[in-house]
């Protein structure tokens with residue numbers, strides 16, 4: 105039985121990632137890439153679908169016990185969990201070394217802290233998302249015994265400083281650890297047709313991994329009071345970046361439910377232009393230019409070609425085919441079915457994406473990221489496309505699976521795309537139909553204010569002609585569509601607070617009972633929107649309320665600082681894919697907004 109979502113911690117090597125439970129169980133790991141099939145899929149099923157548990161024990165009947173303490177080692181993705189037992193205290197250190205072109209590895213080092221503790225490693229590999237039992241054998245090599253599991257294209261090698269034995273299609277190691285002793289295990293993935301990988305130098309890799317993360321975190325320019333939360337979010341975003349290409353996954357998981365037991369389960373192991381664009385902006389604002397450059401290059405490669413063919417999301421190397429299907433052998437997280445891989449939203453029209461991408465390119469330009477003519481050309485072509493298509497209905501920011509509509513947020517973001525491009529033409533020697541685009545900007549603005557605003561209720565609405573609200577409207581002042589003191593902006597913020605707030609003061613994206621998204625069931629409060637509410641309150645001068653809401657949001661991070669996509673206000677639990685870039689990015693942005701002045705070239709159009 106998988107743990108609560110917030111009981112997991114993330115480790116990763118910037119090509120893939122694992123989730124480690126408080127009980128020392130790795131219940132999710134896809135190899136060799138984020139979007140590869142999982143070798144441990146216990147998270148979405150049972151122990152039968154694969155896990156690797158390492159903790160105190162030795163008695164098969166004894167249940168795994170949760171660690172008494174856990175934390176990341178400083179500013180890193182190295183996880184340390186400690187158990188106090190009758191015999192003494194033991195620490196397990198879990199990490200994945202940043203690997204470049206080397207094979208992916210998961211390393212676990214058991215450290216005796218005091219006394220003597222009986223330990224057990226139980227490893228059950230199930231390839232292809234829990235479906236395939238591999239062929240497992242022992243290989244003797246240079247006096248060392250290794251265990252290798254092979255299935256089709258994959259092989260996984262276990263090296264350990266403790267003797268292993270097989271039982272019930274599981275590989276065990278029972279051993280004791282005494283104070284001062286260190287016992288390392290490593291799991292290495294290798295394409296099965298290649299020679300055996302070398303056993304790793306676990307201790308050397310631990311030092312190198314710690315240095316990598318500490319050096320990276322030291323580059324953060326934010327020094328405000330929320331530095332700890334900001335750095336943890338940045339490290340999480342870096343951990344969600346696929347280093348070889350610069351693509352950023354929305355989350356490392358698939359099908360963690362937005363509604364426990366329901367069917368709102370999606371695969372997030374892809375690069376959404378929207379999520380990645382806002383991630384780029386946060387990284388730029390906190391001093392991380394290399395990642396921003398890498399993503400911009402990723403973007404230019406991925407969207408190369410006709411803007412008509414632009415997708416709203418791609419694979420992490422720019423792949424276009426993300427066909428959605430269900431894994432019917434997996435029971436799903438706490439019974440939440442179906443478990444999906446691929447994502448049908450890839451084929452949707454979401455006009456807001458043009459605004460988010462152009463905004464990110466604009467910020468990159470304004471903050472002096474090396475001028476790139478391809479980026480400018482792309483931006484101009486996107487506006488050409490928008491000029492002909494902004495009046496179309498779309499699926500919008502929330503990727504609804506119901507009928508297309510004229511979503512107000514989509515039109516606002518189309519306005520953003522045109523507005524920032526006009527600024528580009530005004531500030532550079534780039535050529536374009538300036539007057540025509542100024543007129544286009546005015547036309548979109550007038551259209552939204554006429555059809556997307558309800559004067560009787562003094563609020564913008566979710567879509568033209570609809571009475572529903574939508575939390576994406578909170579972004580109207582942030583993107584500069586209207587000033588924060590405009591009565592329509594204030595009316596919209598107040599209406600959203602009234603109608604979309606949950607009892608914790610967090611906000612829903614929109615009312616799900618109206619059927620707009622075409623899906624059965626409910627969902628939790630959407631954390632990104634809740635941060636946007638804090639931003640909006642700050643912008644209209646209700647700073648104390650904004651800060652109070654922000655700190656309440658910080659308080660629902662798990663004990664190692666991680667957030668899923670949503671928060672279930674009834675169950676008081678995190679729900680949805682985990683950890684989620686779309687939650688950590690607004691966390692950073694709101695922390696910055698509340699605590700440091702934003703300069704004129706910060707990309708924040710509401711800056712003084």
Ligand SMILES: OC[C@H]1O[C@H](O[C@H]2O[C@H](CO)[C@@H](O)[C@H](O)[C@H]2O)[C@H](O)[C@@H](O)[C@@H]1O
Nearest residue numbers: 354370376378379447449501502503686
């Ligand atoms: O709620 C229905 C949709 O949920 C997913 O989309 C959400 O996640 C995306 C990635 O973070 C985000 O960009 C989007 O705004 C969210 O609505 C899912 O990927 C969709 O397939 C699904 O229709």
